[in-house]
Amino acid sequence: MKRRIKSLLFLTIAILIITINASADLGIEDRVQSYLIGDFDSGRVLESYNIDKPLQAASVSKLMTYLVVKDAVKEGKLNLNDRVTVTLEIEAVGGSSLNLLEGEVLTVDELLAGLMVVSGNDAAYALAVKTAGSEKAFTDLMNAKAQELELKSSKFYNSSGLQEGANQNTMSTEDIFKLSRHIIEKYPEVLEYSKIKILNMPKRNFTGESTIPLVGEIPGVDGLKTGFTEEAGYCLVSTIDARKSPQSGEFRLITIVMGTADISERSELSKFLINYGLENYGMRTIIDDKAPYSEVTINSAVNPRVPLYPTESYRILTPKAKRYVYKSEINDGLKAPISVGEKVGTMTLSSEGEDIITVDLIVKHDVEQANLFTRIIRAIENTFRTIATMIRQ
Template identity: 25%
Template sequence: MKKTLTKFLLLLFICTLFFTNITIENVHAVPLLEAQGVVLMDGKSGEILYSQNADVQYEPASITKVMTAIVVLENTNLDDKVTIGTNPPLVDGSAIGIREGEVYTIEELLIAMLLESANDCAEALAEFVSGSNAEFGKLMTERAKELGCTNSVFKNPSGLHEEGHLTTANDMAKIMRFALNFDDFNRISRIISYQYVNHPYSDGTEKWATNRNNCYVDWSQWYYENLYCGKTGWTPEANHTYVATAVKDDEVLVASFLNAYNKDTQYTSVGELFNWGFDNFNSVKLFNKGDIVGEYQISDNTSIPLLTNKDIYYTLSANEEQNITTAFNYADKDYSESSIKKGDVLFDATLIVNGEKYTTLELLSGLDREYTTKIKIENTINKYASNKIIISIILILILSLCIYIYIRKRKLNKRRDFIRKKYNLDI
């Protein structure tokens, strides 16, 4: 009986290892997680450090608002004025209490949406950008696909339950990582409280937005000291959801959690997963944006330096040696007859790290090069100069022309002498 039990437990352990996707080897065991869909990502390199049902679709609830904020920030200015329409004040769920006809700035609405998870403000922003929830949802979905989020469909800006409004832990980690590029998103997400001085409630009491991020505010039982910013979510259909970024010792991690049933276990596991990531991984910067990584020989006497278009990081496990080899692969193109400006994209390249495809990037021109008539003539000469047959033909033609001119001139001279002698003329 004991042998049978031992074999069963061993088999169960092996199956657990097989079905749990940890993308980098030689790390300590991941903590117990409440959420069904989980991704832990290196915020610098974009590498997935841990995943669980990463590409299974779940409802995102209010973490939808991270994607909403991205679309709004890309299509508006913070000081744009928004007049509240009929529908936003009537929205279900959490709200800040905006009223029809009131005028808010984009920034004021974003603050309430990200801090209080205000659905009324999310809908007001959507109407301002696209005219309706449905059209804004299409814009969100399209933009998410451009970010590489191929398993997400957004139907509304708030995350309220709606048939087909789905995402994945992998997609939400990508979305959160991209949101870090927006200074205004980071700043607003980290506000503790904000008073709407010009917009008190109808009874005259002060209107405030207070940060509800359970792992960010220090009065919460789930406070995590390394948390940088994040967004919570919950609906009866989605259960608890969460997406966040943590920073420690110049390391940046992004985590997403979908479909967690128990709130206490969910938010306790956030700090545990981030700590696990910080303890077991670190990122190495391979290239700075603008580094020269090669040269393009555009002519015999001219070469153009090739520059990286972005910072590139690589993730190592904590005990892994930094023996890193890199190479760039790209299809050759002929720019010999082109004018080029510094910063122009010359090649779409693949970075090879330790013999394996790692990421794609653009290689940019490191200088200006004007294609002039003089260069065109030089290129033509150089082009034909490399072909011995053509050179031989040209030389034969030139020699033949010289011989023809010489013979023709001799004949003319003889004829002139003949006429002069015959008629005794002084020619």
């Protein structure tokens, strides 16, 4: 049996701003179709609005195109140096463009740069045909990959995100977050494209500006992808390495805005989400395995007051104002001797009435048994204390 020791263990982490939760109203809900702030490392959604609804993804779809091509390269089915000859069908693809012309020959690597830097729809189509033989076969790969990643609200009809009649690529904002996180984790070199402000291809007399905003404007922002069609509105997936920001946090955020009215609003709201995340969230060691979180009196021990330590640390990105409570359960009948590392109880971390994690409590030093005389004296003292307490009651 165990007894609950509740008193004196309500240790709180008090950091004074405001308490935040993932359903907070940030005041921009009427200016977007959806938004999200997410923690890259844990995959936790920190702040969000309307993230489950499938939305027109526009060129944000190219993130999946990039992933499928990179996976094919990793699996040896494709090589970055493979040459692709531009066909009339590729040249005819509309919208944002790498200005590919029939008969030109580019490498897969060059087409990936055109895909990610200038968001070339023609580059997407060329990569799709090279990878799978046809765009239809490629979109089958895109949808299969979406199922593999459990992107439950994603459906792809082409590699670029262009609308085709009644058909259009759709993704939920939550799916976009999962996909972006997966790509950065698996292929971190994707962030290298964001460093390219102007894509120059001198041999084909092409110069194109990057479509990725905020890079260089906000310290630490290093990606990732834009999207736009008349129906989808203006969309942007951004990511920031907070270690390179003035706030200097040890985390990476991914922010998403979907369906803003224009480019300037897209940038404005993306900046807002980034700054909100940096200002209101921070990495915290909520449980430290090097610090005692409880103490128990063991009368049979040489030193009766025995500190107890958690077996593991717990460090998370959390609202700076969030308060945590620690509650321990100590095993009944503890007696010396107790060996180093022996489990003597558990500690539960909770916040706002919800249990978050439970870890074992151990001793970090041998608890040696006191000699017989000391134990007898302590037993007598405890008996008198108990009697005195009963008299006072």
